[in-house]
Amino acid sequence: MTGDETLLAVSELSVTLRGRPVLSELSFEVGRRELIGLIGANGAGKTTLMRACLGLIPYQGRSSLADLPPQDRSRRAAWMPQAREIAWPVTVETLVMLGRIPHLGPRQRASETDRLAVYHALKEMGLEAFRQRTATRLSGGEQARALLARAMAQDTPLLLADEPIAGLDPAHQIATMQSFARLAEAGRSVIVSLHDLGLAARHCTRLIVLDAGGIVADGAPDTVLTPSLIRDVFGITAWFEHTDQGPVFQPLEVLE
């Protein structure tokens, strides 16, 4: 994968839910090799933005992904929603293989390429030992990792994940952010909504901050996470420093 290809172009995107404007006239583009953290307070519109970009809810304006026919869209972007619902008691391996459906023709059986994609996704999410376990009987965090593996097996240029690290233990949170970073280094891009600003500052190449229905900042973490933005958007103080071990961001106090 080469070049500066745009993976997602959003222009003047607005969403109204039940008569209430939630997002108004947002514009941004996503190129390759980006790990984008979508941040903002509860209710800021992160889920709504990702769902509108994917064409899963009605919107005004334009999203290059939503414009595509469903089959093309599923080869361009994978989606891990916030609700971690696994409907059937299939094995983890079968669940992850479902991510290959967009690549299979009618009645076509899984090929070696499909099996390899599943193998790599399971490995990336540290789930090799869980291959034959029943997906519905995993813990919440294990289910989240299995669903992420399914999205990764889809092998798309763009991955959108809604709070994928919520509920994961610290080691798996870090490992998952590192997996996303590896995808970005390999030429793909990932958009991930998250509340952990420390992990966002440390791993993301770019942060998009939502507030009051719009994008209030968009750029590298150290240009975005300024004391004034942290105060105005999140109502907190924080400590942010570049250390020998990389950027460290620690929320401190709630402002009255």
Ligand SMILES: Nc1ncnc2c1ncn2[C@@H]1O[C@H](COP(=O)(O)OP(=O)(O)OP(=O)(O)O)[C@@H](O)[C@H]1O
């Ligand atoms: N189906 C719906 N009908 C009406 N309003 C909705 C609906 N879904 C979401 N909203 C509202 O839209 C706003 C944005 O919600 P959204 O879930 O996108 O926020 P978020 O930034 O993802 O929040 P969180 O961090 O809590 O997950 C919220 O005010 C929410 O109450």
